[in-house]
Amino acid sequence: MPYYRFENMEQLRTNPHLSSGKGAIVTGTYMTLRNNNKEAGTGSQLHYHPNELMVYPISGKINSVVGKDHRIVEAGTFVHVPPNARHSMRACEDGPISYLYCKDNTWTLAGIAADEAPPEEAPSIDELKAKHDAGIYPGQEKMPEASEAIIDGLNDCYYPLAGDLEAPSNSTRSVKMIEGQRINFSLVDSPEGYEDNAKETAHERFIYIMTGSSDANIDGEAKSVSSGDLLHVPKGVPFEFKTTAGPTRYCFFESTEFLEEKVQD
Numbered sequence: 001m002p003y004y005r006f007e008n009m010e011q012l013r014t015n016p017h018l019s020s021g022k023g024a025i026v027t028g029t030y031m032t033l034r035n036n037n038k039e040a041g042t043g044s045q046l047h048y049h050p051n052e053l054m055v056y057p058i059s060g061k062i063n064s065v066v067g068k069d070h071r072i073v074e075a076g077t078f079v080h081v082p083p084n085a086r087h088s089m090r091a092c093e094d095g096p097i098s099y100l101y102c103k104d105n106t107w108t109l110a111g112i113a114a115d116e117a118p119p120e121e122a123p124s125i126d127e128l129k130a131k132h133d134a135g136i137y138p139g140q141e142k143m144p145e146a147s148e149a150i151i152d153g154l155n156d157c158y159y160p161l162a163g164d165l166e167a168p169s170n171s172t173r174s175v176k177m178i179e180g181q182r183i184n185f186s187l188v189d190s191p192e193g194y195e196d197n198a199k200e201t202a203h204e205r206f207i208y209i210m211t212g213s214s215d216a217n218i219d220g221e222a223k224s225v226s227s228g229d230l231l232h233v234p235k236g237v238p239f240e241f242k243t244t245a246g247p248t249r250y251c252f253f254e255s256t257e258f259l260e261e262k263v264q265d
Contacts, residue, residue: 019044030255043090046114053081060097067154076162117146169247182259212248
């Protein structure tokens with residue numbers, strides 16, 4: 001199924017030993033997209049994981065740490081977390097947060113506490129949940145000296161892309177892109193009538209519609225989409241996308257050739 005609405009999906013906790021976050025998850029071939037939600041004042045402990053993470057806030061304010069850089073992040077600012085970078089995303093005390101969260105599939109969604117050594121194999125989310133439900137802490141032995149968390153030398157991981165999700169649309173088509181090693185992120189404003197078509201998509205994509213509406217066709221399955229809709233476009237399928245009623249703002253996460261080769265190996 002290529003079309004999703006977060007509110008109609010099961011809300012899962014994937015790292016109950018590390019984070020209060022819960023939300024809907026869509027797993028692709030190369031990437032996994034999640035809508036992560038956290039109540040006011042709650043969030044994740046400092047942790048890391050071998051896969052690249054990209055975060056784009058939808059609502060609320062995130063008390064964010066990447067490496068040593070600590071900032072308050074609001075909707076419109078993109079956060080890049082390189083592989084093994086120590087990080088934490090918490091909701092500020094004044095309200096809940098909701099954000100898009102995309103990881104590459106070279107590792108599961110499982111995190112590793114910042115003061116733990118990485119396990120030999122990534123635990124599955126079902127394994128973590130079963131242990132948590134049984135009252136078993138599933139983490140590794142505390143071994144700060146063996147941790148692979150990266151704290152220094154990460155440079156600036158924060159990218160202001162728009163004032164907020166309700167900011168006025170641009171006068172013409174605008175694409176703001178952040179290129180990761182494994183995942184690319186783009187924030188797009190498209191005028192009415194713009195078409196994006198491919199006989200065979202070059203990469204996998206997750207597309208999230210923020211404002212406006214569009215007609216989409218993914219591998220022969222057509223649907224009119226609007227604010228809050230998520231589209232999963234596999235690699236190598238026919239794809240059509242046309243903005244319809246007024247300008248449309250959306251973002252998308254896209255796999256890179258580097259990631260595709262890494263997952264296929």
